[in-house]
Amino acid sequence: MHFAKGHGTGNDFVIVPDLADERPLAPADVAALCDRRFGIGGDGLLRVAPSSEPGTKWFMDYRNADGSIAEMCGNGVRVFARYLLEQGLADGPEIPVATRGGVKHVRLEGDQFSVDMGPATFGPTSQAGLEGFEWPGQAVSMGNPHLVCHLGETDELDALDLHRQPRFDPAVFPDGVNVEFVVGTAPHVRMRVHERGVGETFSCGTGACAVAAVxxxxxxxxxxxxEVDVPGGTLTVTVADETIHLAGPAAIVAEGTARL
Structure with a gap:
C-alpha cells in the first residue's frame, strides 16, 4: 500500500490513501504500521477515505497508534489537510474535513494551518495520579476527553515520567482520557501530554485547545x-465565545510503499 508520513509540531502520523474506500484497516494493521521499530512509526494513522457528510469530500479516519479509534486529532487534521493539498485532492485556502468529531474547517494561512475546532466543554473537576502523587485537574471535552492538570513549577513538569498512563477516575472518563500537565499562566503556557492509546507525544492539538481554555x-x-509550548514546538490557540481556533504547522516528510 502507498503511504505518506507527516507531522504537526512533532506529533507524527502515517497517512494511508484509500480513495475508493476499499481497504479499511484492522486495529492490528494500524498498530503494525505505527510501530517505530517494525513498521513506519507514528503516534497515529490517518486513512484518507471518501466522505458521506454533505459539503465534504474526504473523511479523516483517525486511529491511535494501538489501533483504537479516536474522535478527533487537532494536529492530525492539519496534516491531513496538508496531504490533500499536496496530492491535488483539495483546493485551498479552506478545506472542510469530515471527522468523527464533526466537520472541521481547515484554512491555510501562510505556512501554517488554522482549524475551527468547535467549543471546549468543561466537565467536572477530577484528578490524575502518577508515581504516588496526585494532582487536581479539570475535565474538558474537545470532542475527545481531556484532563488538564496545572502544576506549580517547571521543574515538576520536566521530571514527570509519562511513559505510563496516569491514573484517572474511570467513572468520569469511561473511555479513557488524554492527560495534560501544564505550567505557566495565560497568555503563554507550557504542557506535556500522555495520549490514551499512544503514550507521551511531542504535541496534542486538541489537548492544547483544552489547556488554553483552562x-x-x-x-x-x-x-x-x-500560546501553548509543546515539546515539538508552539501552537497558537484562540478561544472565542462559541469556538476555538488552533493554528500551527503541518508537514509531509516522506512517501513510499509499505507491506503488511
Whole structure:
C-alpha cells in the first residue's frame, strides 16, 4: 500500500490513501504500521477515505497508534489537510474535513494551518495520579476527553515520567482520557501530554485547545489567545465565545510503499 508520513509540531502520523474506500484497516494493521521499530512509526494513522457528510469530500479516519479509534486529532487534521493539498485532492485556502468529531474547517494561512475546532466543554473537576502523587485537574471535552492538570513549577513538569498512563477516575472518563500537565499562566503556557492509546507525544492539538481554555479561565477570561509550548514546538490557540481556533504547522516528510 502507498503511504505518506507527516507531522504537526512533532506529533507524527502515517497517512494511508484509500480513495475508493476499499481497504479499511484492522486495529492490528494500524498498530503494525505505527510501530517505530517494525513498521513506519507514528503516534497515529490517518486513512484518507471518501466522505458521506454533505459539503465534504474526504473523511479523516483517525486511529491511535494501538489501533483504537479516536474522535478527533487537532494536529492530525492539519496534516491531513496538508496531504490533500499536496496530492491535488483539495483546493485551498479552506478545506472542510469530515471527522468523527464533526466537520472541521481547515484554512491555510501562510505556512501554517488554522482549524475551527468547535467549543471546549468543561466537565467536572477530577484528578490524575502518577508515581504516588496526585494532582487536581479539570475535565474538558474537545470532542475527545481531556484532563488538564496545572502544576506549580517547571521543574515538576520536566521530571514527570509519562511513559505510563496516569491514573484517572474511570467513572468520569469511561473511555479513557488524554492527560495534560501544564505550567505557566495565560497568555503563554507550557504542557506535556500522555495520549490514551499512544503514550507521551511531542504535541496534542486538541489537548492544547483544552489547556488554553483552562489557562484563560484561570487568568479570569473565557476568551483570548494563548500560546501553548509543546515539546515539538508552539501552537497558537484562540478561544472565542462559541469556538476555538488552533493554528500551527503541518508537514509531509516522506512517501513510499509499505507491506503488511
Amino acid at each position: 489557562a484563560l479561565r484561570r487568568a479570569g477570561s473565557d476568551t483570548g489567545t494563548c
